[in-house]
Amino acid sequence: MNVQAVKTLPDAQTVTSVNHWTDTLFSFRVSRPKSLRFRSGEFVMIGLLKDDGKPLLRAYSIASPSWDEELEFYSIKVPNGPLTSRLQKIEEGDEIILRPKPVGTLVLDALLPGKRLWMICTGTGVAPFASLLRDPETYEAYDQVILAHTCRTKAELAYGAALAKALPDDPLIGELVGDKLHYYPTTTREPSANEGRISDHIRSGEVFEKLGLPQWNAAEDRIMICGSMALNKDIMSLCEAQGLTEGANSNPAEFVVEKAFVD
Template identity: 70%
Template sequence: MNDLAATSTSSPAAKHLPDAQTVTSVKHWTDRLFSFRVTRPQSLRFRSGEFVMIGLLGENGKPLLRAYSIASPSWDEELEFYSIKVPDGPLTSKLQHIQPGDEIILRPKPVGTLVHDALLPGKRLWFLATGTGIAPFASLMREPETYEKYEEIYMLHTCRTLAELEYGRELVESLKDDPLIGEMIGDKLRYYPTTTREESPLMGRITDNLESGRIFDHYGIAPMNPATDRAMVCGSLAFNVDVKEVLEAFGLREGANSDPKEYVVEKAFVGDGI
């Protein structure tokens, strides 16, 4: 199969896509990152922070699917996704060429651990992400429940360069003018974007900023405490492992939908091999 951009929804091939949804917009942020929006199945219900399987038909005619966090909130009429581009990746080598009007496969069975139900009640909520791992938090930052449940929300996002932070920066800056949640947010949301390669106002890995206490000094707040703090983690496998050690050193325990605790980790993150 050729790249999906060569197949419009009016072509015979497009009509045979199973669970097909139509692409409504695409934005390329860097040569490695892009986001896109698609139609939402009328029957789809999901909790902000969950993921679904999306993809295209492979060369053998069978669906090639990967887990993608839904970046739009549960109330949005469309679905948004945020993705890396891998030149030789089986899926993203084709997915990065989609255009409005094309179709993708979407399996409408949302699951995931980055949901409010998997955490015990708390006062401060930490979103910890690298790269496209910000996607589920893009959903949760636009979810009214987030601001109803917590007094303070900290969005820590780390990328190599400033350009790779642009998706998150633009989203966060738009929230104050959001007609649904703008007034709810007030000064509750604190955004802490850092880079690891390019010089920027804030530098360093999330683990370093937490362990050194730099992030707490920056906001003039007490370190994490299991009595008050809750955290959600989404990044590469190595990042998840490192952050789990840091959170547990603060006394936080890993939870799940069936056993809420102080922090949760998304294990179905889309990595560099797609």
């Protein structure tokens, strides 16, 4: 890819690998600024230079854990998207712009202590959870961790499925993961073992029955939400119906939702 040189910018980082999961989804890893400190689950601004030399930046969750020496990102490909139409063409050795000022609400600090942590997402909303699922602190804080990922097709679930499958055997944190991790994928436009929106599976009780877990309660369950506006609102209402309240970095509670990626 012929990306305009950005070596003169202090925020330039080198692409170390790219993985195209489907025609519409890809992940990539880049070098990590030595000065960057972040909490697993946070996001940063990344992008490329436009033809006029000005940076075009968008918010992207860091999919790698806080201890990783590199940074991983997971992205959708939008054919006519100002950034992703070009970002999807990056190759190893290319450079992107990264502004090292991490923020976000999907962090363990924003939740009160609990027994079970539910991570509920659609599409590329799985990215911040990919970070948290690879962080030892997540398994030290909770007895059970549930990743509930909804996509249109089974192919779009591949990134999260690969992660969930690999974690128990991970040489660094596999022992901590053990049997704590539960993976619950659902599809909305293709037949699968779990068809339909995750919100419908929660509402009907099907997800609890299949996983052998109790219904949500404010004393034990903590929920993280990252997806479309429709998903966010739906899951928030389900949380509130069970007596869970929304938390934040400054005021931890029972559930948190990332709103930075929703129009």
